[in-house]
Amino acid sequence: MKSFVILLLFFLFLPTARAQEFPPIGTIDFYGLRTVSERQIREALIVKEGDAMLNSKEEVDAIEKRLASLPNVIEAKLNAGCCTGDGKSTLYIGIREKGADVFQFRTAPVGKVRLTDKILKLGEEFADAHQKAVLKGDAAEDRSAGHGLMNNAEARAIQEKFIPLASRNLKLLRRILRESSDAQHRALAAEIIAYYKDKSAIVADLVEALKDADGSVRNNAMRALGVIAGYAQAHPEKKIKVPFEPFVAMLNSLEWTDRNKSALVLGELTVRRDAELLKLLREKAVPALVEMARWKNDGHGGTSFFILGRVGGLSDEEIGQSWMSGKREDLIAEVQQNLRKR
Known part of the structure; x- marks a missing residue:
């Protein structure tokens, strides 16, 4: 499989x-x-x-x-x-x-509950379509509804089937996340539950999945929460609350997917510059953000670069100018100097 x-x-x-x-x-x-x-x-x-x-x-x-x-x-x-x-x-x-924080994830569940064959088949079809799209450079997606819909026609058609699937199978998806011993089933459940129409109703399920022992489950949950966080910023009237504490902690994870996806979520959550979030990032994550901001792949390093700049008190305009002009080290040095003055 x-x-x-x-x-x-x-x-x-x-x-x-x-x-x-x-x-x-x-x-x-x-x-x-x-x-x-x-x-x-x-x-x-x-x-x-x-x-x-x-x-x-x-x-x-x-x-x-x-x-x-x-x-x-x-x-x-x-x-x-x-x-x-x-x-x-x-x-x-x-x-x-030695001495670095060690993340304690919950013990893997042992339940026999499984996704249906129909759901599994749809998941495999999407995995194939998604991989082909990525390798062709066609990975862009529309997140305006609070879940991802790829521009690639084949992948998007499958994602659109996830929407009614999540509504019909919400109870099953929740049981899979909590109880199933099969990590592949839990990972797919985390992917599909994100398409449930009421985003506020599934935040707690996805946050709980961040404690999963399997990295693929955590990855899918973080990615979904990142999209929801962006949707919440765009629609404050919906009062969707995505907690930031787990994502700050995961910036120091040994697993690259934990770091990468938690940065994507925090990129959304720091837009409004919540004082408590910025304080926690200053206390727990500056060294991690500095090394991630230096990653050579722009798609991976860019989000951490912006978060670091916000932590250092710079405007998004200033951060963007530094990014576009290739002055990463200058901004990192400025942020570190600003933080030393606090």
């Missing part, structure tokens, strides 16, 4: 990905480095920009083990995706050093 991790990226190291679908490595970026240097990591990594993408789980496991043997490193995680602006692969190296 195909994985139901529906991402803007298709990760090489998931069981269903095929290495030959991935072009050579275009960028390598890092996160979690505090006392360990990038040079130390690169020397142990062996692969470099321009090399062929790693083509087996065994290779990945061997590199992660080698990285974890470095002084002061407890655990390492490699994450690959597609694609950079010039069509090459991205590779992210996550490091958990």
Whole structure:
């Protein structure tokens, strides 16, 4: 069965990905480095920009083990995706050093409840259509209704079927998220429940899914909450409340998808510059935001760059000008200086 991790990226190291679908490595970026240097990591990594993408789980496991043997490193995680602006692969190296926070997720449920074959088939069809669209560079989507509808006609037609499906199966989707022992079923449930018409009614379900032991479930829940957060900003009259605390914590996760998707949500939640949210980000996440703002892939680093600028008291206009002119380091230095003055 195909994985139901529906991402803007298709990760090489998931069981269903095929290495030959991935072009050579275009960028390598890092996160979690505090006392360990990038040079130390690169020397142990062996692969470099321009090399062929790693083509087996065994290779990945061997590199992660080698990285974890470095002084002061407890655990390492490699994450690959597609694609950079010039069509090459991205590779992210996550490091958990001694003393870093460890995330405690809930124990995986053991229930036998499952999605119907019809829902599973629709999920597989969407996974195929989505992957083809991404690899063609056709991943844009309309989020104006509080859920994603891709511009790609084939993928969008399937997503539109998710809307009545979520309404008819809300109780089942909630049971799957809480009780099912099958992580693929939970991940697909998190994807589909996001299409329920009353967004305020499903926020709690998706927030609870952020505690799931499986990264694909968390990823789909975060992505859905990010879209809902943007919808809530555009429609304050609906009084939809998306809590920010879990996403701030996940900016320090070893899992790249946790970091990437939590940044997307916080990009929406910081638009109004809530004082309590900015305070928590200053206290808990500035080092993480700095390294994420330096990621070479604009689609991944841009959101964290804007969040960092907001944390540092800069206007969106100032942040945007720095981004467009390529002055990332200048803005990072300005933010760090502003924060030292507090």
